[in-house]
Amino acid sequence: DAGITQSPRHKVTETGTPVTLRCHQTENHRYMYWYRQDPGHGLRLIHYSYGVKDTDKGEVSDGYSVSRSKTEDFLLTLESATSSQTSVYFCAIGPGTTNEKLFFGSGTQLSVL
């Protein structure tokens, strides 16, 4: 299995507080992605990175920021969490060629109260 770790696995926080989720990989893959999964919506791309300090927005990027200061770590930050950001967050990694599958982390269950 691909070496990809998400932390924390579960988090409960209050509206208005900042939250940072971490994705760590040991595969040296170029691409890293953050998705959120909500019932009826499938997986929606938040942000992704195609190299150190190279990031781009996905379809639901409002309210989220990311950083990638080294190959192995990709951070997702909710600057001021809202209840609508309660979700399961998945990190995924991949080598960046069209025919290569992505490997997914185990997910982070975030509840914003």
Add this chain to the structure above:
Amino acid sequence: AQKITQTQPGMFVQEKEAVTLDCTYDTSDPSYGLFWYKQPSSGEMIFLIYQGSYDQQNATEGRYSLNFQKARKSANLVISASQLGDSAMYFCAMRDRTQGGSEKLVFGKGTKLTVNP
């Protein structure tokens, strides 16, 4: 903008029968990849099968096959001889290049498959 559509929110199949899960896509990029993932109730995302836009043959992986109809922009997943363990959410996804050259994977909303004994 690319788009993946899965029109079946839920499907039921009897054990040992075959089932087809539908997926249509929309892209203007001639080079793209199509993937199917399985998500059991435990939550992990499991890769099942891949089809490239230039592949001439339909992809197969064990009991999984992909019915790729390029002109119709469809990439349906066929599961043969269904097993109880096939009960899960199934996601179709498409990977293509942005104008800037980076790649991203876009998912459909998923189909929940239930296999009945």
